Amino acid sequence: MDLPRPLSPEPSHAGDLIVARPEGLYCPPGDFYIDPWRPVERAVITHAHSDHARFGHAHYLCAEPGRGVLLARLPGIDLNTLPYGKRIRHHGVTLSLHPAGHVLGSAQVRIEYGGQVWVASGDYKLEADGTCDPFEPVPCDTFITESTFGLPIYRWPPQAALMAEIFHWWQANAQAGRASIVYAYTFGKAQRILHGLLRHAGADGMAGPVIVHGALTTLNAAYAEAGVALPPMALASELPPRSPLLRQALVVAPPSAQRSPWLRRFGDASDAFASGWMQLRGTRRRRGVDRGFALSDHADWPGLLSAIEGTGAGRIIVTHGNVPVMVRYLNERGWQAQAFETEYGDDDESARNEAQSADTEEKPDAGNEEPAP
Ligand SMILES: [Zn+2]
Numbered sequence: 001m002d003l004p005r006p007l008s009p010e011p012s013h014a015g016d017l018i019v020a021r022p023e024g025l026y027c028p029p030g031d032f033y034i035d036p037w038r039p040v041e042r043a044v045i046t047h048a049h050s051d052h053a054r055f056g057h058a059h060y061l062c063a064e065p066g067r068g069v070l071l072a073r074l075p076g077i078d079l080n081t082l083p084y085g086k087r088i089r090h091h092g093v094t095l096s097l098h099p100a101g102h103v104l105g106s107a108q109v110r111i112e113y114g115g116q117v118w119v120a121s122g123d124y125k126l127e128a129d130g131t132c133d134p135f136e137p138v139p140c141d142t143f144i145t146e147s148t149f150g151l152p153i154y155r156w157p158p159q160a161a162l163m164a165e166i167f168h169w170w171q172a173n174a175q176a177g178r179a180s181i182v183y184a185y186t187f188g189k190a191q192r193i194l195h196g197l198l199r200h201a202g203a204d205g206m207a208g209p210v211i212v213h214g215a216l217t218t219l220n221a222a223y224a225e226a227g228v229a230l231p232p233m234a235l236a237s238e239l240p241p242r243s244p245l246l247r248q249a250l251v252v253a254p255p256s257a258q259r260s261p262w263l264r265r266f267g268d269a270s271d272a273f274a275s276g277w278m279q280l281r282g283t284r285r286r287r288g289v290d291r292g293f294a295l296s297d298h299a300d301w302p303g304l305l306s307a308i309e310g311t312g313a314g315r316i317i318v319t320h321g322n323v324p325v326m327v328r329y330l331n332e333r334g335w336q337a338q339a340f341e342t343e344y345g346d347d348d349e350s351a352r353n354e355a356q357s358a359d360t361e362e363k364p365d366a367g368n369e370e371p372a373p
C-alpha cells in the first residue's frame with residue numbers, strides 16, 4: 001500500500017539504547033546491531049526471514065530455537081545462541097531474548113542499561129500457532145515495533161477457523177477429483193499450514209496426500225528437528241506421474257511455483273494464496289488464484305495495539321509497515337511515538353523477490369532428500 005511518508009525520523013536523544021544507523025539498528029553502549037542490513041561486526045538476529053537475517057556479519061547471535069532455521073538460511077555463519085529468557089552481560093549491557101511468536105526461533109531483544117529497558121521486537125504476532133514459542137509481553141520503557149498490518153482494517157480470524165476453512169476447501173476439491181494448491185511463504189507460513197491441518201484433522205483425517213514442493217524440504221526438516229509436528233508428506237516426484245492420488249492432494253508450494261511447469265502434473269487444480277494481504281479487497285484477484293486465506297505471521301491492528309499497551313512503554317518507535325499511520329495514532333493517544341528508517345520489508349514481499357531469482361522447477365535430484373515426517 002502506498003501511503004505518503006511524511007515523517008522524517010526524529011534525531012535520537014542522548015542516552016538512547018538503540019539508534020538508527022545506516023547499517024541498521026545499533027546499541028551504542030553494547031556496540032552491536034539488531035537485524036542489520038549492511039555488514040557489521042556483531043549482529044543480534046530477531047528471526048531468519050531474509051529482510052532481518054542477512055549474510056556478511058562477522059558474528060551472529062539468535063535465540064536457541066532459531067539455530068536450525070537460521071543456519072538453513074545462512075549456512076556457515078559464526079553463530080552463538082541464547083535460550084529464551086537467559087540474561088547475558090555485554091559491555092555492561094544486559095541482553096536477553098524473548099519469544100515473539102512470529103516464526104520458529106523469533107525473538108524480541110530486551111536491552112537494559114543505565115536504569116532503562118528497551119525492547120526491539122522484530123516481527124511478531126500474538127496468537128499462538130503451535131509452531132513456535134508464543135509471544136511474551138516484556139515490560140519496558142521504550143518498545144520498538146513493526147507495523148506491517150498497522151491499519152484498522154486488518155483483523156485476523158482465529159487460526160483454528162482458518163485451518164478449518166483450508167481443510168474444507170481441500171476436502172471439497174478432493175471429492176471433486178481436483179488437487180488443492182496453496183501458495184505460502186517457504187519459511188513459517190508453510191509449516192504453520194502443515195501443522196495447523198494436522199491439528200485440525202489428525203494424521204488419519206487428511207482428505208488426501210500432502211505434497212510439498214522441494215523448496216520446503218530443508219525448512220520442514222528444521223521444524224521437525226525442533227519438535228514441531230508435521231503430517232506425513234511426499235514430494236511430487238515420489239508419486240507416479242499419472243497417479244489418481246495427485247488429484248486428491250493438498251499441495252503446499254512457494255509463491256514462486258505459481259505458473260511453473262512443476263504444476264502441470266496436478267492437472268486442473270484449485271489454487272489459493274495464504275497471506276494477511278488476502279484480507280485486502282482485490283489481492284486474490286491480482287494474484288490470480290481461486291481462494292485467499294488471510295493467514296498472517298504478523299499481528300493485526302488490535303494485536304499491535306495490545307502488544308504496545310502490554311509493554312507499559314511510554315515511548316514507541318515504529319520500524320516498518322504502515323509507519324506514519326501508527327506513529328500518528330499513538331501520538332494522538334498520549335504515547336511518545338516516532339519512526340526509524342529501516343530496510344525491513346514484509347515477508348510476502350521477500351517471497352516475491354525470491355520468486356524472481358528462484359529456480360521454480362523442482363530439481364529431480366533435490367527430490368531424494370525426504371522431508372522428516
Ligand atoms: Zn518476519
Ligand SMILES: [Zn+2]
Nearest residue numbers: 123344345346
Ligand atoms: Zn519483517
